[in-house]
Amino acid sequence: xxxxxxxxxxxxxxxxxxxxxxxxxxxxxxxxxxxxxxxxxxxxxxxxxxxxxxxxxxxxxxxxxxxxxxxxxxxxxxxxxxxxxxxxxxxxxxxxxxxxxxxxxxxxxxxxxxxxxxxxxxxxxxxxxxxxxxxxxxxxxxxxxxxxxxxxxxxxxxxxxxxxxxxxxxxxxxxxxxxxxxxxxxxxxxxxxxxxxxxxxxxxxxxxxxxxxxxxxxxxxxxxxxxx
Ligand code: CA
Numbered sequence: 001x002x003x004x005x006x007x008x009x010x011x012x013x014x015x016x017x018x019x020x021x022x023x024x025x026x027x028x029x030x031x032x033x034x035x036x037x038x039x040x041x042x043x044x045x046x047x048x049x050x051x052x053x054x055x056x057x058x059x060x061x062x063x064x065x066x067x068x069x070x071x072x073x074x075x076x077x078x079x080x081x082x083x084x085x086x087x088x089x090x091x092x093x094x095x096x097x098x099x100x101x102x103x104x105x106x107x108x109x110x111x112x113x114x115x116x117x118x119x120x121x122x123x124x125x126x127x128x129x130x131x132x133x134x135x136x137x138x139x140x141x142x143x144x145x146x147x148x149x150x151x152x153x154x155x156x157x158x159x160x161x162x163x164x165x166x167x168x169x170x171x172x173x174x175x176x177x178x179x180x181x182x183x184x185x186x187x188x189x190x191x192x193x194x195x196x197x198x199x200x201x202x203x204x205x206x207x208x209x210x211x212x213x214x215x216x217x218x219x220x221x222x223x224x225x226x227x228x
Contacts, residue, residue: 001027004114005050007037007064009057017051020107021114023170023227025133034059041068049076049117062095069096076117107171132167139167148206158183159202166226175223199224
């Protein structure tokens with residue numbers, strides 16, 4: 001499993017991070033204090049990337065970073081810093097962090113950083129096997145199939161293309177025009193309504209309750225979003 005440690009004392013930020021990493025196919029371990037994070041790193045040598053919040057009660061994120069680095073040079077470390085703390089970047093990198101993300105960050109930005117670092121730390125690329133895992137979904141880009149909870153979801157090629165676009169952009173609001181152009185092509189001579197019709201049909205196939213969609217959500221007056 002692709003293990004990522006998330007150290008963040010604020011429960012709502014932590015769960016936001018964890019949900020998005022899980023959706024991107026990572027296995028997460030959570031810590032709310034630096035001490036707890038160090039214990040988890042010791043107990044789980046297969047953790048490949050650690051996200052460390054800086055401001056914590058007890059030992060701070062920099063100290064956690066320094067202690068992890070003292071006997072582990074392989075693990076990838078991303079600091080979660082606040083916008084107001086300009087010096088965090090320098091300090092974090094000085095203590096051995098590989099990257100930093102400034103709060104507030106979008107799910108897409110966060111997972112992109114984790115993916116990049118995961119690859120750099122020697123992990124197999126996310127797309128290596130052609131599989132995109134976002135629980136409960138698994139998209140196989142080789143044979144163009146979708147599974148939900150291990151059950152095959154039968155899709156048309158157009159529906160597949162829409163889902164692929166969503167799963168490539170988790171948490172990102174996509175405009176109807178953007179979807180139309182990506183899936184139907186620049187030359188498509190028709191109405192943007194075709195997007196809505198396909199989304200409606202897709203919801204019947206992928207949502208637990210199509211009347212109250214949670215995977216494909218509507219961004220009013222704009223388009224759609226996969227997740228949040
Ligand atoms: Ca904090």
